[in-house]
Amino acid sequence: MCSISTFNDNNFTQCCDELAIKDKFLSSIIHKHGYPPLWKRLPNFETLVHIILEQQVSLASAKASLNKLKEKISTITPENVLMLSETDLRNCYFSRQKTAYVKHLAQSIVKKHLIIDTLYTLPDEAIRIELKKIKGIGDWTADVFLMMALQRSDLFPAGDIALIKSIKEEMQLSPTTTKAAILELAAQWSPYRTIAAFILWHAYIKKRNIKI
Numbered sequence: 001m002c003s004i005s006t007f008n009d010n011n012f013t014q015c016c017d018e019l020a021i022k023d024k025f026l027s028s029i030i031h032k033h034g035y036p037p038l039w040k041r042l043p044n045f046e047t048l049v050h051i052i053l054e055q056q057v058s059l060a061s062a063k064a065s066l067n068k069l070k071e072k073i074s075t076i077t078p079e080n081v082l083m084l085s086e087t088d089l090r091n092c093y094f095s096r097q098k099t100a101y102v103k104h105l106a107q108s109i110v111k112k113h114l115i116i117d118t119l120y121t122l123p124d125e126a127i128r129i130e131l132k133k134i135k136g137i138g139d140w141t142a143d144v145f146l147m148m149a150l151q152r153s154d155l156f157p158a159g160d161i162a163l164i165k166s167i168k169e170e171m172q173l174s175p176t177t178t179k180a181a182i183l184e185l186a187a188q189w190s191p192y193r194t195i196a197a198f199i200l201w202h203a204y205i206k207k208r209n210i211k212i
Contacts, residue, residue, distance in 0.1 A: 005152060005153060005154070005191075006150070006151045006152060006153055007038075007151050007153045007192075007194070007195065008151060009038060012035075012038045012195070013035055015153065015192050015195045016030060016035050016036070016195055016199065018192065019189060019192055019195055019196055019199065022188070022189075023188070023189065023196075025170050025171050026189075026196060026199050026200075028170075029170060029199050029200070029202065029203045030199065032203075032206075033202055033203060033206045035202075036198040036199050036201065036202030037198075037202070038198070039147075039148050039198065039201075040148055040149070040151060041148045041149050042149065043116060043117075043119065043120065043145075043149040043150055044116060044149075045076065045077060045078055045105070045106070045109060045116065046066075046076040047145065047148075047149050048105060048116070048131075048137070048141075048145060049066065049069070049076060049081075049102050049105070050062065050063075050066050051141050051144050051145055052098055052101050052102060052105070052136055052137070052141060053065045053066055053094070053098060054144075055098070055136075055140070055141065059210075059212060060211075061093070064093060065092055065093040065094060068091075068092040068093055069081075069089075069092045069094075072084070072088065072091075072092055078105070078106035078107070078109040078110050079106075079110065081102060081103065081106040082103065082106050082107065082110065086099050089102070089103075097136075098136070100135070100136070101134075101135055101136025101137075102136075104134060104135040104136060105134050105135075105136065105137070108133075108134050113133070114130065114131070114133070114134060119131075119150065120150055124146055124152050124154070124155065127142065127145075127146060127150070128142040128143075128146070131145065138159075139157065139159055140157050140159040140160060143155045143156075143157035143159075144157065144160075146194075147194045147197070147198075151194075152194060153191055153192055153193075153194045153195060154190055154191045154192065154193050154194060155193060155194045155197070156183065156186045156189075156193040156194070156196070156197055157197065158179045158182060158183050158186075159179075160197075162201060162204045163197055163200055163201060163204070164179065164182060165204060166200040166201065166203050166204035167182055167185075167186075167200050168182075169203075169204075169207075170200060170203055171185070
């Protein structure tokens with residue numbers, strides 16, 4: 001059995017295989033598209049900025065904004081971001097709302113209201129509570145950080161549109177299936193719900209030939 005709390009390069013495919021044995025739908029995805037990538041990011045300020053930029057927009061659009069910011073300040077740190085004006089950030093394709101969110105995040109880190117380096121020692125729910133104290137960080141952003149930056153194995157972000165579409169498609173659910181019903185269904189994949197989500201995202205991306 002792989003870890004019930006985290007996963008890594010060494011046990012990721014094993015976790016996928018264990019899910020495939022338990023669930024014919026996930027098994028079918030792996031058989032058709034192969035194993036999903038192990039999507040991971042560094043647990044740092046830049047990653048949180050990136051995830052905030054990904055809220056309710058395409059991955060390509062968010063990446064373009066992040067790259068433009070890198071061109072502007074080279075290294076994405078709280079201190080460097082705070083030196084930028086709102087106009088500077090708007091020129092990096094930040095919306096007014098996301099400008100406010102990223103500035104607030106940067107200030108919170110500088111003032112040590114949020115210390116990212118200590119989050120890995122906390123359980124999932126405690127991390128979610130700490131992150132959600134920051135303006136602009138809700139359940140989805142916290143979940144993606146837990147999944148991709150901290151490799152926690154048992155998250156299922158029901159607020160993710162692509163994930164919800166994929167599970168409805170792959171499991172042939174009614175379009176009107178509620179998020180509550182989907183969360184109940186996803187409970188069967190615990191303690192590997194993150195890996196199940198990766199498999200379902202993989203199916204969504206492959207079916208639409210999305211380039212990442």
